[in-house]
Every structure is written in structure tokens, then in C-alpha cells.
Amino acid sequence: MGLPLSHILMVTGFALVLIGLWGMLTHRNILRIIIGFSLIDTGLHLVMVATGYVTGGTAPIVDKALPAAEATARSVDPIPSALVVTAIVIGFSVTAVMLAFAIRIHDARKTLSIDALTESQW
């Protein structure tokens, strides 16, 4: 049978989180830091969806392929999917506000490097 599907998804998600974390820690450009944040965000969404997978399960949509009587037996867990929809919206919101702040910082300092902001570090 090989590697379980949820493990592949989880490893991918966590790898994205690590890439994003590395990007956030090593880059000095605010836009790259925001991209790192988005990678962490996306990776965590993948991990959350992966925890909802049940072996052999299908999408939780009742139709010809999944009669209502079989839904509890053959479907994946719908709760993580519903939570991830919320998480995506919140992630989008945070990213939008961060980008707006980045534009303001660029207006004020003419640079996107966080080295220009050391006096507000602490």
C-alpha cells in the first residue's frame, strides 16, 4: 500500500512551514518576510486538512457517488475542512494588513529592509 496519504500531505505541509520559517528568519526584506509568513500559513492549512483524512475516505459531498446512507462510513472528516476555510480567510486578512503596513513603511523610509527600522526594535 505504501506511504499513507495523510503522511505525505503532513510532511509536505510541515516542509512548507520550515521553508517559510527559514525565509522569515534569514531575509531582511519585508516583502520576503510576508511571503515566508504566507508559506507557514499554507503549510499549516495542509497539515490541518491532512488530519481530517480517513483511510479510503472520499469528499464529504452527498451525491450519486456517495449516498447519504454511506456518508458516515466512506467520507473524510468534514470538520478540519470547515476550519481551514476560516483559517484561509484569516490568513488572507493578516497578509493584506501586513502588505498595507509594508507600503506605509516604504512611503516613510523609502526602503523595504527591516534594517531601516532598528530604532523601533525594542
Next chain:
Amino acid sequence: MTKRVFSLFAVLVFAVIFAGIVGGYSERRTLSPLAQHYLASVPQDLGAANIVTGILITYRGFDTLGEVAVLFMVAAGVGILLDGSPAPERQAREDRAPSELVENGARVILPIIFLFGAYVIMNGHLSAGGGFQGGAVVASGVMLLMLARPGAQLHHGFLSVTESLAGVVYVALGILGLWLADGFLDSHILPKGEFGTLVSAGAIPVISALLGIKVGAELSVVIDRFRR
């Protein structure tokens, strides 16, 4: 250099933690009782074929209302942050005309994108889709419109009125649920209808459409703010 070593150390620590989580996780074979309850009662009790939509709009409807409020506040916050007078050198910047490909491509696929957005919004209770997803599709169409026609102006007044109206009707439907059904945002205020048809699942398609309008308008405003 020490900074890089420290960053590498931090990433490695996280990698070890994640490896522990993945190693200790075994794929689930059964569903939790809550998931089984949702899977059984969304088609039967709510009449919605898409169980995720049923959870989002009815069982966790209050949460979704909060989400929409967050989006509204983001649109307002981005507006406050970016509404100042544009920086002097930005005014001097010459807008580059869009390429012919974008301009003509937009003409062909824009109507299709908006139609697809409306389809995704209205199909949320039947198949994959819903208000948030469809709203995002519509907003991506608006983004293409802005790329293809840099001079095009969005009517902010119209968008905010539409968006506020959708929000007010959404909350009013929720309060109607207190009165006609079992609680706030209960979708039983409309008849369940025939399972699997467009007009079914009580108030879910109506709330879905309102969500789609609201999300589409809000995301379009956010995108437009970034353009300045």
C-alpha cells in the same frame, strides 16, 4: 554569521518537533462522533449535499459571521492605512499599458470568470463551492479587470452599499432564525425543498449568495486599495 547559525538551529528544532508529530501520527480509520453526527444530520436535517457548507453556514454560522466581520475590518483597516495622499514620486510614475494579450484575453474570459464565480456561489450547498470561494473567484476577475484596464475606476460607494446591505440582510436572516426556528442563523427558516436541487436546503443558498456578494465586494475593495 551567528544569526544564520541561530536561524538554522531554530528551524532544526522545529523540524525535530514536526518529525515527532508526523512519526507519532497514524492515519485515522474511523471518524469522531461529532464528524459522524455532522455527516448524518447535514443531508437529513438541513438538506444540504455539501456537508462542509452545512457546517460552515448553519452549525458554525456564528463563526462565519465573525469571519465576515474580520474581512470587513480588514477592508476598512487597509482603507485607513492606504488612503493617505499618494507619495510624490508615485504620482510621477508612468503607468505601463497592459499588453495586448492581457487586454484581449480579459475581454474574452472576464465574463466567464464572473459567471463561474456566480456558479460557485450558488452551487455551494450542492457541490464543492460556497460564498467565500465564489467571492474570491469574482475578486480575481476584478483583479484581471484592473490589470487589463489600469484606468478603470471601481465605484467604492456602490460596492460599500452593496456589501453593507448584504451584511444587514445576513444578520436579519440570523435574527429571523431566533424567531422562526431554533436559534440565531438557523437555516430552517425556509422550507427544506427537494434534496439536491438548486432551491433547497432552507436558507443556506440565500446566506451563501449574501456571503458571496459580501466577500466579492470586500476583496475587490481591498485589491483596489493596493492599486492606488
